[in-house]
Amino acid sequence: MKAGIVGLPNVGKSTLFNCLSNAKAQSANFPFCTIEPNIGVVNVPDSRLEKLEELVKPERVLPATVDIVDIAGLVKGASKGEGLGNQFLGNIRETDAILHVLRCFDNENIIHIDGNIDPIRDKETIDIELQLKDLETVEKKLEKVKRAAKTGNKEAIKEQDVLLKLQKGLESGISVRAIDLNEEERKEFVAPLQFITDKPVMYVCNVDEDAAVNGNAYVEKVKEAVKDEHAEVLVLAVGTEADITELEDYEERKMFLNDIGLEEAGSAKLIRSAYKLLNQQTYFTAGVKEVRAWTIPVGATAPQAAGVIHTDFEKGFIRAEVIKYDDFVSFGSEAKVKDAGKLSVEGKEYVVADGDVMHFRFNV
Numbered sequence: 001m002k003a004g005i006v007g008l009p010n011v012g013k014s015t016l017f018n019c020l021s022n023a024k025a026q027s028a029n030f031p032f033c034t035i036e037p038n039i040g041v042v043n044v045p046d047s048r049l050e051k052l053e054e055l056v057k058p059e060r061v062l063p064a065t066v067d068i069v070d071i072a073g074l075v076k077g078a079s080k081g082e083g084l085g086n087q088f089l090g091n092i093r094e095t096d097a098i099l100h101v102l103r104c105f106d107n108e109n110i111i112h113i114d115g116n117i118d119p120i121r122d123k124e125t126i127d128i129e130l131q132l133k134d135l136e137t138v139e140k141k142l143e144k145v146k147r148a149a150k151t152g153n154k155e156a157i158k159e160q161d162v163l164l165k166l167q168k169g170l171e172s173g174i175s176v177r178a179i180d181l182n183e184e185e186r187k188e189f190v191a192p193l194q195f196i197t198d199k200p201v202m203y204v205c206n207v208d209e210d211a212a213v214n215g216n217a218y219v220e221k222v223k224e225a226v227k228d229e230h231a232e233v234l235v236l237a238v239g240t241e242a243d244i245t246e247l248e249d250y251e252e253r254k255m256f257l258n259d260i261g262l263e264e265a266g267s268a269k270l271i272r273s274a275y276k277l278l279n280q281q282t283y284f285t286a287g288v289k290e291v292r293a294w295t296i297p298v299g300a301t302a303p304q305a306a307g308v309i310h311t312d313f314e315k316g317f318i319r320a321e322v323i324k325y326d327d328f329v330s331f332g333s334e335a336k337v338k339d340a341g342k343l344s345v346e347g348k349e350y351v352v353a354d355g356d357v358m359h360f361r362f363n364v
Contacts, residue, residue: 001295002039002067003274004095005204008122009072010110011103012206012238014038017070019241019267038070044275044282044293045268048355051329052284052291064282064293066275069095089133093194097277098201099270100126101238104218105208119205119218120225127175127197134195135170138163141193162189170197177201178229200277202232204270212237213261232273236266281354284325285309286334302350306360316364320346325355 005013021040044064053061071091092098102119103112142163148156162185169179175197181190190198203226205219215235223233237260244265247253257265275295282293283305296305302322307314323334327342334357337343352358 001097001278001280002069002095003097003099003278004069004071004092005099005101006071006092006126007101008103008112008125010112011101011122013101014070015242016099016101016204016206016236016238016267017068019238019245020068020271040068040070041065042068042271044271044295045264046272046282046293048282048284048325049291049293052286052357055329055332056286056288056291058286058288058291060290062290062292064275064280064295066271066278066280068099068271068274071095089130089196092130092196096199097274098199099204099274100201101204101206102218102222104205104216104222104235105211107208117218119222123203123222123225128173130196131170131173131175134176134197135167137193137195138166138170142167159189166190166195175229200231200279201229202234202270202273202277204238205233205235206238207235209237209240209260211235212240212266232277234266234270234273236270241265241267281352283352283354283356283358285359286328286357296352298354300352301348302346302352302358302360303348305352305358306362309360312364313360313362316362317348318361318363320350321359321361322346322350323357324353325357328357 005017007013017038017040020042021038042065044066046063049061049063069091100123102122103117104119106117142160145156145160145163149160162181165181166176166179170176176190176195177198177200203222205215205222207216207219210216211219212235219233219235226233240260244253244256245267247256253265257263279298280295281298283296285292285294294305294308296308302320303314303317306317306320322344323337323342327337327340328334331337331340331342334343
């Protein structure tokens, strides 16, 4: 699963990417610095993993990960191929969720492509380009579907109705995710077209250090502008976060965070939020060889969870032995959980809960 960082040039995308991945994407004070998308595999911070490590004392620990993609800055006209538009839009289409970075700080030394700071205008610039690209997709599809609808094909008529709703919404500046459609319409006619503006989005307000804790007037404007989008707004002092990641010593990082009034790095909060945005959750396997966090979609069944380890586990699934995380911690070991009768044996229908500690029995 991939979350793509998007925004106008010079809003802090590559600096944020560097914070998240500790990769060193090129970062410079001019547009189009990032051309090829940089991809970083980022560990998902999870205190439960640390607790399991403490109890089990395994040989190694493997956290869950998220792929973060640093996509080059979008500009007006990108939907028509302006700048490096088509390439950028193609890169966004390949992601599963969007982290939209908005510049919410003043600094005369860092140029803005439009000459002044206005995160709402910046947001609308990106939205319009993405909506125009989706409108192009709708109109191409509509041409084909209308021909079939004229013959009286009932499915084509249903699809045409949905496409006309999408067309009207996009022409009015509404993103696909916010257009009023039912679940069946979305599953049958919207999902296969992979609209860019149907992807879940989180707005990352890039502020200066003074606004890292409480935000500022720019952030309040963003929150007001997106209140009907059901989107998360995260406040992050990206430049400060970059300074923190440069510190090697954990205690030094902690002191730095405390000095500016933060309990943890904002980048950790962002990674967890991106994981949630991608509709992912974690289950654990815990043994002396390895304690590991495994990523599965919310709602996955036990066989599907087993299949993440190996496809043979899913094919030959017999049962899952499940311990709730809180029970594992409370009793302190798998053996004590079993003695207390707190280990449950689950079949193919079991829907995995976030934090379950699992063993699978299978036969191939």
